[in-house]
Amino acid sequence: MAHGRHPRTRSGGGGAFVLHKIAVVSSAYEPKKIEARWQKVWADERTWEVANPGQPGFDGSRPKAYVLEMLPYPSGEPHVGHLKTYAVGDAIAHFRRRHGYEVIHPMGYDAFGLPAENNAIKTGEPPREVTERSIESFRRQFQEWGISIDWAREIGTHTPEYYRWTQWIFLKLFERGLAYRAEAPVQWCPKDATVLANEQVIDGRCDRCGTPVEQRRLEQWFWKITDYADRLLSDFDLLESWPEHVVTMQRNWIGRSEGAEVTFRCQEGGLDLDFPVFTTRPDTLFGATFFVLAPEHPELERLVAGTPAEEAVREYVNRVARESAEERGAEDRDKTGVPLGRSVVNPVNGEEIPMFVADYVLMEYGTGAIMAVPAHDNRDYEFAKAFDLPIRRVIEGVDEETVRDDAGLPYAGDGPMTGSGRFDGKHNRDAYAEIVEWLTEEGRGRASVNYRLRDWLVSRQRYWGAPIPMVYCDECGIVPVPEDQLPVELPEIVDYAPKGRSPLAAAEDWVATECPRCGGPARRETDTMDTFVDSAWYFIRYLDPQDEDAPWDRDAADHWMPVDQYIGGVEHAILHLMYARFVVKALADMDWLSVQEPFANLFTQGMITRDGAKMSKSRGNTVSPADYVERYGADSARTYICFMGPPERGGDWSDEGVEGVNRFLARLWRLCEEVEGREAGELDAGAGGDARELLAKAHWAIDKTTRDFQRGFQFNTAIAAVMELVNDAYRVKDGLYGDPAGVAAVRFAAATASSLIFPFAPHLGAEIWERLEGGRIWEQPWPEADPELLARDTVTLVVQVNGKLRDRIEAAAEAPEEELLALARESEKVRRHLDGKEIVKEIVVPGKLVNLVVR
């Protein structure tokens, strides 16, 4: 089978079709017509719909592939970021389908959220209406882009049919003790008048509106993601392929530190208080010279009540409270603090060390108190310098620079211990475990692990979200809404403006309810859930989107999960992806799911910029996909996005670039038109000359695109390979039209190009394939390159002298080393550089290169 398996050559029966078409005058590439036609076919035939196990049409014989893009937030119209995500994802989906996979490729809308609500506050228009209008627009445009979505599985997270199950998940977590209500210092955005998750505070500012956030103590709902900190770390091992930097970002975010908890005691003035501290450096305990509490520390009040320090401490605490997180966290900030006039006892040596309050100690991390070791910690050192406190070195340096007593401080390195009683002389690393052991025996401490990760604050004082299914009863306290009363529907209201409490609180009829437990009067929870909750499980709902009796069918979930390829923006590297991982683990622990990780493979695409800057309405540099689809067609826009550069990197949008790709597609189109009207003979791989060369080039392109797909979605070079194939066809086509075998070669090139470009330009690919080969390209297996045609008879032998290129010689591919060397030495160009010199070494890389080393 000299010409490979695919595409089929046209001969015999197809002739009539060809003759019929011959009369048609070559027409221009009209993407609009072609695209509308195929979109109708896909919609009418429900081409991309797949069935669940047990349903009619389910094909269990093929391996499954779940290809998923991060669902869009429907605000206004889709932008180029959406187009990129789905252009990349769709290419992957098509590629998998043509490799025999049953591909599930659903989409939906992350429809709850602040922008719709803020708009409602401004215009009075209900969020549901703007949101649904936007969804209309997304749906229409996605269809115009020709993305191969299974539309039967479409969902919106704002529908009661969906959020009913979001509420169900809340109840399940509550039952398991993973959802709890607590008063806690929280991040408060004064502009949006809501609390924020820690993850939504960027540089001390609200992630959404940029307003500096304030700290408040409020009762809020939390989800206990910290219970999963260790598994969220260790289960990275279960993932197949995630970008290293995303894993690193999550690792840093979870921020696991090993150390010890050590208890310092204050026994002054009739007080008898224990102050545990967390330290990663128990080996420096003997160097502690003072002790610091966070300004929010709950025992501060008692420590200074009625003492001379009371006034100053209170003043300091109040001042800190007024500061924004941003001010407090500022980089080159001078250390401030106030002495408490109290002291604690260092458990390792019985020393009394003075206590301070200082804002460099954070209540949120560790215990809100620290032992300060100025000799070995930069921050403690600065504080000690500012307050003229003793600095005691307990770890010696190991080199000239650091060994001297007061030079090189603070010293964070390792070395032998000093001034540490019976541990003197030991290396600090060895002493570490001994000290912890000793503390444990004495009951003064223990090994401990701390995380930067905080529990997930899920309640929001906003309207446009899923109501939290909880009820407050004076008799029974907090009572969950029974499952059979779900959904707790979001009521219609008129005033959406936040007033520091949820706008829902004003819907008195709705708030007033019966206690599900005692039947007495009760009030509904008026907070709604963070929208990240909605998107933490949507990928499971897609698997069984219409189920009214359960969030999903277990068989369907077991069949399709996990997501085999997840595609989205790197901006979700921490929040969304970690929340989804947590929710899936929690559900798996309750035996509602069988997988531990939702996303086996993750691909994060880079952001498209315009004129080097992030696109934004205020900057006026946005690119509207609709405009480009209108002007050049969806195929051009999609293919251009994949051609801009490696998709994991960003790229700058260029109108000329889209035109270039459009030109290429039109060129392919014209090639098809031209060859379609010519009588083709049998493909003849045995023939020589241009026909053979073109055939070989087509197989090279098959091989190249296939490898580029598999090597981390190198779409830019894959598309470049198809361009090369088309260019080569243009170069030789006129000479080949003379004989039927030549026409067949050009036809093969055109059909192959259409097959290979199909994942990026599905409409044009489908159209050309149908015209040249008949049938549906998406039902064709991905082509395989014929190794015989990949192999070359002759190769260009590169000849170097001392590593410098001196000549290129055509040589037989099979030629032995001796022959290649002889050829190289005979070359006139080479000899010029050998003149009068002695060849000391000859390197031969068969089929490639000869390097002559001379002296």
Added chain:
RNA sequence: GCCGGAGUGGCGGAACGGCAUACGCGAUCGACUCAAAAUCGAUUGCCCUAACGGGCAUGUGGGUUCGACUCCCACCUCCGGCACCA
């Protein structure tokens, strides 16, 4: 400060340790046209040369190697993330 990623023509970008600059954009020239657009074709890293040729170029400086964009060491710049996390 710590952790990632990246520095290659005028621009976006290619290159298992072996032909640097594929492909595209832009530019120049030519064909077609009365003309323009579209299209087709050619040229296009820099320097020297009339030409044949030669020299220099992948952020900088070293190293390994017959041979380095690629590997190693040091540094510079840009981008992203985290950051008073004990």
